[in-house]
Amino acid sequence: MKLKIAGVEASSLAARFGTPVYVYDQGSLENRMREFADAFRSPEFDCHVAYASKAFCCIAMMELVQREGLWADVVSGGELYTAVKAGFNMKHILLHGNSKTDAELELALESGVGTIVVDNLSEAGRLAFLAQHYPQAGTRVLLRINPGVEAHTHAYIVTADIDSKFGISITRPDEICETCRILHESPALTFAGFHAHIGSQIFEPEAFAAEIDKVCSFAKQFQDQTGIQVSCLDLGGGFAARYTDKDDCPPIPVICRQILEAAARAKKQYGLQVKELIIEPGRSIAAEAGYTLYTVGGIKDTDHRRYVFVNGGMNDNIRPALYQAEYDADLADHLKEPKDEVVTIAGKCCESGDIIASDIRLQHAEPGDILAVYTTGAYGQSMASNYNRLAVPGTLFVKDGLAHWVIRPQTPDDLIRNDLSLNHTEAGEAE
Ligand code: LLP
Numbered sequence: 001m002k003l004k005i006a007g008v009e010a011s012s013l014a015a016r017f018g019t020p021v022y023v024y025d026q027g028s029l030e031n032r033m034r035e036f037a038d039a040f041r042s043p044e045f046d047c048h049v050a051y052a053s054k055a056f057c058c059i060a061m062m063e064l065v066q067r068e069g070l071w072a073d074v075v076s077g078g079e080l081y082t083a084v085k086a087g088f089n090m091k092h093i094l095l096h097g098n099s100k101t102d103a104e105l106e107l108a109l110e111s112g113v114g115t116i117v118v119d120n121l122s123e124a125g126r127l128a129f130l131a132q133h134y135p136q137a138g139t140r141v142l143l144r145i146n147p148g149v150e151a152h153t154h155a156y157i158v159t160a161d162i163d164s165k166f167g168i169s170i171t172r173p174d175e176i177c178e179t180c181r182i183l184h185e186s187p188a189l190t191f192a193g194f195h196a197h198i199g200s201q202i203f204e205p206e207a208f209a210a211e212i213d214k215v216c217s218f219a220k221q222f223q224d225q226t227g228i229q230v231s232c233l234d235l236g237g238g239f240a241a242r243y244t245d246k247d248d249c250p251p252i253p254v255i256c257r258q259i260l261e262a263a264a265r266a267k268k269q270y271g272l273q274v275k276e277l278i279i280e281p282g283r284s285i286a287a288e289a290g291y292t293l294y295t296v297g298g299i300k301d302t303d304h305r306r307y308v309f310v311n312g313g314m315n316d317n318i319r320p321a322l323y324q325a326e327y328d329a330d331l332a333d334h335l336k337e338p339k340d341e342v343v344t345i346a347g348k349c350c351e352s353g354d355i356i357a358s359d360i361r362l363q364h365a366e367p368g369d370i371l372a373v374y375t376t377g378a379y380g381q382s383m384a385s386n387y388n389r390l391a392v393p394g395t396l397f398v399k400d401g402l403a404h405w406v407i408r409p410q411t412p413d414d415l416i417r418n419d420l421s422l423n424h425t426e427a428g429e430a431e
Contacts, residue, residue, distance in 0.1 A: 001335040003372050006398035010293055010332035013403055014370045017396060019295045020312035021409070022381050024056075026064070026399035028289035029377075032252070033068035036281060039256035044264055045277045050094055052237045052282030053079050055378040056290070060397060060406035062086035071114075073280050077104045084111055094234070094278070096144075096195075098166050102130060109134040117142045117195045117234065119167060121175055124182045131188035141183050142195040142234055145170055147214035151199045151207030151238065167196065170218045177226050184228050191228060193274070194219060197236025200283060203248065205255045209262035211235060216266035219274075229273055235259065237280035241287035243375045244328045252284065283378040290377020292316060292393075293332065294356075296369040297348075306343045308365045313347015314354040315390040317373070317380045321353040329356070332370040334363040345371065349388050381407070389415050 003010040006025040013023060036049045050071035053062065057079050063086045065072050071092040074080045083093055091114040097104070098119040105127055108116055118124050118141050131139065144167035162169040168176050184191040198211045212235065219230040240249040259279065267274050294310035301307075319325035329345060331337075339361035347354040356373060365371070384392040394409030 003330060003332040003335050005291055006403075007401040008398050008403055010291065010372050011370045013396065013398070014293045014295065014332070017394065017403070017405075018409070019293050019370065020310070020316055020393040021293050022316070022376065022393055022395040022407075023291045023293060023403075024286075024377055024395065024397050024406075025289050025291075026397045029061075029064060029285065030068060032285045032289065033065065033070055035252045036256065036279075036285065037069055039253040040260070040277075040279060042260045042264070042277075044267075045260070046275055047260075048092075048276070048278045050092075050234075050278055050280045051285055052280045053083070054382060055282030056286040056380075056382050057082055058381075058395065058407050059086045061286075062088050066092070071278070073117075077101070077107055080104070080107060080111070080113070090114060094142075094280075098144075102126065105130050109137050109139060112137065113139065115140045115142060115192075115234075117144050118179065118183060119144050121168070121179045121182075124179045128182050128186040128189065131186055135188045137188060138190055139188070140190045140192050140232075142193050142232060143168070143176065143180055143183065143191075144195045144197075145176060145215065145218065147196050147198070147211055147218065149196075149198045149207060149211045149214055151202045151204065151211075170214065173218075173221065173225070177222065180222070180226060180228055184226075192276075193230040193232035193234070195234035195236065195278075197280070198238060200238045201240045202238040203240045203250065205250055205258040208235065208255070208259050212259065212262040212266050216263075216270045216272060216274075219272055220270035223272070231273060232276040232278070233263070233274055234278040234280065235263075237282050237284075239281050239284035241283045241375060241378065243287070244326050246326075249284075285378075287375050287378035290375065290380060292373045292376040292380060294371045294373070296331075296365050296367055296371055298367060299365060305359065306341060308343045308345050308362065308371070310345060310347060310356065310371055312390070312393065313349045313356065314351060315347070315349060315385050315387045316393050317356060317376055318383050318385070319379060320355050320357065321351070322383075327357045327360075327373050327375060329360060329362060329371055329373045331363045331365055332372045334369070337363045339363055341365075345373075349390070386410075386415060391415060 051065045073094040075096045090112040094115040146167040146169040297309040345356040391410035395407040
């Protein structure tokens, strides 16, 4: 049996478009977005789902996000520029980042970004200063606070421990109040509330309930102290995706319902006037819709393992090397055949850690087979690099039996596009 992606055989995609290649089932992306949009609704709050574009960002993806009625969060000038070029409604964009440059803040003010999520005291001062030049922008701002809730499956993606580089910890209430005063007093800015993000690949909806309780209890204390109203809470992303059989992800409607219930409870308990809630799923929208197709090169046995080499690796998927992330895979034309070999799928980079999957069960592989790795749609393409001067693979969207590029594969010329020869400088053309 052959693996099909959105009605097209994976091996025929490989034959037509080449490998390695990232492939997205567009319908699956759309379904995920709709599932979130349908589930994250409440009569009590104005609810927004903002896709965290860091998970996978390109013009076509931003077009899709907008078409499905979602908002989007961006964390850099590059992601923001992509959203601008995709014709995204700037009012529906949130700009994040702990180290935004003046140029990024100005681009956000200039292009009319709806919400800027301020990270720290010094940034608040810089933003208030820059915003003087855009008095009519009336940009809404949230402050990222760190509620100290830890929820994560890997230490590298903890973002809410109190020493985190992100946001201001609620153990520093005076600093939070001072930062908010600066934002509140700027005539060009509108302070609306707080943002928090407690980690990634979170399986327990209770973690979000704990986050909401901490943020709301802090908001109450903050309002009492400053008299500044909190009308909006952005609860971040972090909802888990299913990479292997071990991952037992709660369904999206369940997570959304628990978040909405916890928010309603906390609003009442702390007597808040919160009117708007935002969540920022990235991985849970993009991961499972994505596949990476490789061609098997060599097979090599050592004393302890069998390696299956593929024509890509850590340059197209850094996650196993960086987070010991686990993936599942199949030989695309041998689905349902017994997986009676235990193999390690290794890439072609000059690094022992360049492994796509360690000791996984696979059908018997031969050179030339097409290998499909599942769930590579989030933080794969978006974290790709040119290490070893490998080209970043292209990205396909497939829907209703039709496939087309949304990001073309890099060519050898792309790899040297910005290189300058020594002769260039010697000829006195240096800038
Ligand atoms: N909002 C904020 C402020 C974030 O920092 C993040 C992720 C998200 C939303 C989206 O989180 P998600 O729903 O995708 O978990 N490169 C790592 C993940 C880093 C996530 C960083 N922030 C990985 O490949 O696992």
